[in-house]
Amino acid sequence: MDSIIVKGGGELRGQIPIAGAKNACLTLMPATLLSHEPLTLTNAPRLSDIATMTQLLQSLGAEVTSMQGGQVLAMSSHDIHNHTADYDIVRKMRASILVLGPMLARDGHAIVSLPGGCAIGARPVDLHLKGLEALGAVLDLKDGYVHAEARGGLKGATFEFPVVSVGATENVLMAATLAKGTTVLKNAAREPEIVDLAECLIKMGAQIEGHGTSTITIQGVDSLGGATHPVVTDRIELGTYMLAPAFCGGEVELLGGRINLVGAFCEKLDAAGVDVTETPLGLKVKRSNGRVNAVDVVTEPFPGFPTDLQAQMMALLCTAEGTSVLEEKIFENRFMHAPELIRMGARIDVHGGHATVTGVDKLKGAPVMATDLRASVSLILAGLAAEGETIVNRVYHLDRGYERVEEKLRAVGAHIERVKSQ
Template structure:
């Protein structure tokens, strides 16, 4: 945002954004390569300026991760989109126009991009097979608070009535369900009694159901947002089968953490990854810690437990895999060093401090150990 000319300032956990000073519609490779989510500036820039240039995205190496859904969505809104020397260039000099957008797959990022572009497009846009993740509903609420008209968010069909302009607003960001799920599974894998506050059970229904199936004691409190898990002995848990799917299915971003938990449960469990390629890479690193995981076809893993893990040096393959390896380090005997920890810090605020508060001995430093 700063590169585009936006004025941003943090005060504690409050971010103030002034986009009236934007003077560029180009997002450079040096920044976009660090995080795939940067691609979501494509739609807003095209809607506001009629032009946008965004470097092909980077972030975690999770296979093909094509961005064709983003391109197809903007083309449906009347933009001319092409890939030129590593940049995705969108042009709509006469403005975007409302359309019916049919996604082949309910991509979260593509749904967000089209939503943010369509709120300023003339007419009514309909998004079919839209992503249903809680983040989509939160984005719709944020846009509506700025004067947009978005209906149906959280369902497979979103209807957007375009407006002339948006106005400033104040908004509270929704709780991070993946961070919450990570701490819940870490508690179950190490044994303990932890309550994650400001976590919404409805955002983690499938994951909590799987934890209960394993024998984890899960308690939710309707009066105040929070989820409590309690496990006295992780080996008393039972292995389960998990298949990742778009929301409301089991989140692919919690698959690696579940893999670690299954190494401590009794019996076998199978994880089937249906969302991304290359997202089972963490299995090889877990086997270096003496886990017993077999891979089949690159999309399926058989985990046998319980296993007594032993600390060693491992490499974080991506953001969630890195967090899972930290979990494994907390479970393992001895010292575990997780290289590539910068992946983790992209997705978890104050991760070290929160783990330390729960009794872990963790240091996020060059060459420092992750250990129990």
């Protein structure tokens, strides 16, 4: 397996372009299954997860063509000849479950394997299934597969998610676009990726109101057409690279960044003593003199602090002045990076969903192991500010969510390289 070697020291200066959002693109791609006409996505990120979703869609009969170095995806689902999403593909990525709603809405039947992905807790798909059942789907779980039918077509309904779920909101939203009648989704997720999906579906002819709020109303239509749609900026990649100068000092401009994508995160950076300003091209970030200040963080659904930035923020707070408390309220098992940061000299005490971080003057480079996607990049960031050399092992997770991370960080002055496995 590849490793990343990081040598700490030195300020960062320059520009980093931010890619289209992985989580948005992985949701937009299954939307092609809703229509017989072409769907083209621009500003697509070049990631292994996108390749996995491409493979899955192609296995169902969709045509997916990657152009302009992978930043444009031209898709067509005029001939869906297979309605089984196989375990061998689905196990690689949780977003694979998002083909269930579109296939069920379009053709009235689908068989989808239960998904895999990062090992950061149970992350069940029960809310996806309950939402689809509310629309009239008949579901049966057997041998690790969801067997779904709606032979007479899905029917509009009012469904309230018992807890906010981004993936379930996306799946049921897509299915509802072709359901007969009106669907009202209450306690729906409000993430920018939900808004981006709804705007793409509206371009395809869907009738949707309320996206970006907790109540989304969908008036079903008989069919959807084609569209061309740009993928929204990746707010998690944005937040990750915003932290780089906070670790190292200097000033970095994040091209394509917008504060409204990371508002709660920016509030915590401000409290920590990190300056964020808008520019005509994006966001400019620099750290005030000296160590950052300790801050408390609670992860919450959007517009709260993102769980996908918790690991990176914890790494920063390891060198803060004072003691910080982080509470993880979205996923269990999402402090698996803490023991690796401790190997680098951090002082972290984890109790259940709480982590207490007492800042130290300096982290020290060490061999560490990445446990999941966000943990991978948090250890790289920590290595940028640590004394000596940090070797981050098992970085295959990294390529699922960050494109060309070494190239982007080297461009602003980081000492980082990838070592290929033998």
